Amino acid sequence: MTSPSRSLEAMRAGAPLVQCITNYVAMNFAANVLLAAGAAPAMVHDAEESGEFAAVAGALTVNIGTLSPRWVAGMVEAIDGATGAGKPWVLDPVACFATGLRRETTTKLMQLRPTIVRGNASEILAIAGESSSGQGVDAGDSVQAAEAAARKVAQEAGSVVAVTGAVDFVTDGARGVWISGGSPLMPRVTATGCALTCLVGAYAAVVEDPLDATVGALAHFAVAGEMAGDGVSGPGSFSAAFLDALMAVGPESLGAARVRAA
Numbered sequence: 166m167t168s169p170s171r172s173l174e175a176m177r178a179g180a181p182l183v184q185c186i187t188n189y190v191a192m193n194f195a196a197n198v199l200l201a202a203g204a205a206p207a208m209v210h211d212a213e214e215s216g217e218f219a220a221v222a223g224a225l226t227v228n229i230g231t232l233s234p235r236w237v238a239g240m241v242e243a244i245d246g247a248t249g250a251g252k253p254w255v256l257d258p259v260a261c262f263a264t265g266l267r268r269e270t271t272t273k274l275m276q277l278r279p280t281i282v283r284g285n286a287s288e289i290l291a292i293a294g295e296s297s298s299g300q301g302v303d304a305g306d307s308v309q310a311a312e313a314a315a316r317k318v319a320q321e322a323g324s325v326v327a328v329t330g331a332v333d334f335v336t337d338g339a340r341g342v343w344i345s346g347g348s349p350l351m352p353r354v355t356a357t358g359c360a361l362t363c364l365v366g367a368y369a370a371v372v373e374d375p376l377d378a379t380v381g382a383l384a385h386f387a388v389a390g391e392m393a394g395d396g397v398s399g400p401g402s403f404s405a406a407f408l409d410a411l412m413a414v415g416p417e418s419l420g421a422a423r424v425r426a427a
């Protein structure tokens with residue numbers, strides 16, 4: 166296993182270019198998160214160019230947060246480009262249960278076999294075909310309630326699946342890892358999860374094993390979130406402190422991340 170500290174070193178050394186197809190809400194914050202963490206973001210989503218760009222980027226991330234048919238075309242082109250070039254891609258199925266367009270798109274994208282799926286508990290339960298309490302973009306279920314669903318989706322899709330929340334769970338269908346840390350202010354800042362998905366892409370670009378890559382990115386967020394949560398007064402100051410902490414986190418601090426095998 167590649168430890169989170171080693172993964173962080175590899176990510177910073179490689180400063181990978183990550184193609185992020187993310188939503189209008191998340192674009193700016195996600196780009197800042199990648200820059201602070203040590204990667205290089207590019208928000209390139211239109212079908213006219215997304216496939217061409219995916220062959221050049223180190224990894225692709227696809228988020229359905231603000232969806233339209235034209236965006237779906239751009240996603241499919243990009244996924245074809247990434248797959249053809251042997252690059253990993255990460256799916257963030259934002260509110261995938263909420264509408265017909267989201268359900269159809271998620272089914273279609275899952276058939277294209279994402280390397281990694283990163284969602285909240287309600288989203289992962291929905292992909293597994295189970296009922297969930299989610300209504301919009303925020304989770305209505307606990308991560309623990311989605312553990313079995315995550316394992317099932319991982320086995321069926323051949324993907325690594327990450328469920329995030331107050332604690333995080335990552336599985337490749339066989340192995341399972343829990344990561345704790347972070348801050349209760351993280352879900353009070355929009356697009357924290359969307360930005361995390363982009364960072365998972367950055368780690369996947371440089372760390373061979375997608376499970377190790379995912380654990381590295383989640384540990385980076387857990388440690389930075391905990392650091393940032395100390396002494397801030399609310400979501401506004403947390404957001405700024407979190408970017409600072411993503412940059413300040415070093416391999417030695419990731420060594421203390423609370424990561425344990427399931």
Ligand SMILES: Nc1ncnc2c1ncn2[C@@H]1O[C@H](COP(=O)(O)OP(=O)(O)OP(=O)(O)O)[C@@H](O)[C@H]1O
Pocket residue numbers: 259284285286302303304329330331332333346347348349350351352354355356357358359360361383386387390
């Ligand atoms: N209560 C909490 N305590 C600590 N960390 C948390 C908490 N809730 C979420 N996090 C952390 O916040 C990050 C984003 O996870 P979350 O599950 O909130 O994403 P999300 O629901 O997809 O977010 P969004 O759709 O708003 O981008 C993860 O690193 C997760 O560990």
Ligand SMILES: Cc1ncsc1CCO
Pocket residue numbers: 188190191230231259302355356359
């Ligand atoms: C608030 C919101 N609405 C669509 S995407 C998004 C960002 C958090 O998922």
Ligand SMILES: [Mg+2]
Pocket residue numbers: 259260284285302358359
């Ligand atoms: Mg989300």
